[in-house]
Amino acid sequence: MHNAELDRKQPIGLDIGTNRIVVARSVGGRPQYEAQLNAFVTLPHSRLTESLLRQEGVFYEIQGREIVVAGNDAQRFSDILHVETRRPMMNGVLNPREPYALGVLRSILTKLVGRDGGEAQKVIFSVPAPVTGAEASIAYHEASCRQVLTELGYEAQPIVEGLAVVLGEMESSNFTGIGISCGSGLSNVCLAVLSLPVVSFSIAKGGDFVDAQAALATGELATRLRILKEQTFELDGFSADRVQNALTVYYDDLIRSVVESLREGLATSGRLPKLDRAIPLVLTGGSAMPRGFQQRFEKALRPDEFPLQLSEVRLSDDPLNSTARGALLASLC
Numbered sequence: 001m002h003n004a005e006l007d008r009k010q011p012i013g014l015d016i017g018t019n020r021i022v023v024a025r026s027v028g029g030r031p032q033y034e035a036q037l038n039a040f041v042t043l044p045h046s047r048l049t050e051s052l053l054r055q056e057g058v059f060y061e062i063q064g065r066e067i068v069v070a071g072n073d074a075q076r077f078s079d080i081l082h083v084e085t086r087r088p089m090m091n092g093v094l095n096p097r098e099p100y101a102l103g104v105l106r107s108i109l110t111k112l113v114g115r116d117g118g119e120a121q122k123v124i125f126s127v128p129a130p131v132t133g134a135e136a137s138i139a140y141h142e143a144s145c146r147q148v149l150t151e152l153g154y155e156a157q158p159i160v161e162g163l164a165v166v167l168g169e170m171e172s173s174n175f176t177g178i179g180i181s182c183g184s185g186l187s188n189v190c191l192a193v194l195s196l197p198v199v200s201f202s203i204a205k206g207g208d209f210v211d212a213q214a215a216l217a218t219g220e221l222a223t224r225l226r227i228l229k230e231q232t233f234e235l236d237g238f239s240a241d242r243v244q245n246a247l248t249v250y251y252d253d254l255i256r257s258v259v260e261s262l263r264e265g266l267a268t269s270g271r272l273p274k275l276d277r278a279i280p281l282v283l284t285g286g287s288a289m290p291r292g293f294q295q296r297f298e299k300a301l302r303p304d305e306f307p308l309q310l311s312e313v314r315l316s317d318d319p320l321n322s323t324a325r326g327a328l329l330a331s332l333c
Helices: 047-055 072-081 101-113 135-151 161-169 207-218 222-231 242-268 293-301 322-332
Strands: 012-016 020-027 030-037 040-044 060-063 066-070 121-127 154-160 177-182 187-193 196-203 279-284 310-315
Touching (some): 030 072, 030 101, 030 322, 040 072, 047 066, 121 322, 154 161, 161 322, 207 222, 242 293
Parallel strands (some): 177 279, 279 310
Antiparallel strands (some): 020 030
């Protein structure tokens, strides 16, 4: 990619998400974040187009006869050209049907973390928890991310996304509680006790499911629905707006799936801890951000009937950076 490469010399937390990649560094004892959209669009190659992109400082690379515009710039070109962005990842892992997947992911990671200056620095990167039937895909994804980061000079170690949420959100409860990351490709769940994961799994539904199903129901582009969802959508019931209604229907479906899977996962784990106090449940991730999500989730959860006593059900104060923050804490330990 034609962009100045960063050179950092400190441990890093990295959230490698289907929709966004977020890097967290400790600056003056406080986490600092940088993010790029985990997406790209392709343009026909010409010297004139390449020259203009370079002048504009666009994040791109040449692939054969195509120009691959990646990261945050991909959304801008998607809007201009009225096309869907393409993604290196699908359902929380590298997309096996996308030929540019690994190359684009490598470029975005290089832009965000930079090349290490010599001695191996630690980077903790998020990976999905197991999804039934998709174990091989997760293993390939984890190995590929580790390889890219190792080639950049880092000592790379994975952390399960739900556990990263617990570390990023639950210091006040001694890192004991349930962390749920509602991402684009997957929803990750982890019950941890004193930072040790007890139950951890993923559900093959997330924001992409909501966008895709609502797009089919309304005829809109899924990308445009994602932007609408992130900017103005509220889960406040049905209205005369068909797009609002479609998003509400599939958000309710997502919430039900996460709650049912959580109940079933806890009921069948055989490792449910005996706790002498109530524990928090924290929601994070871009798909948990619409106003009303927490209230709808809590209603579906029915805390009074839950197998563990909950002290609270809350939305993270910073849901887009929670996983990266937890990975950063792990990297500093």
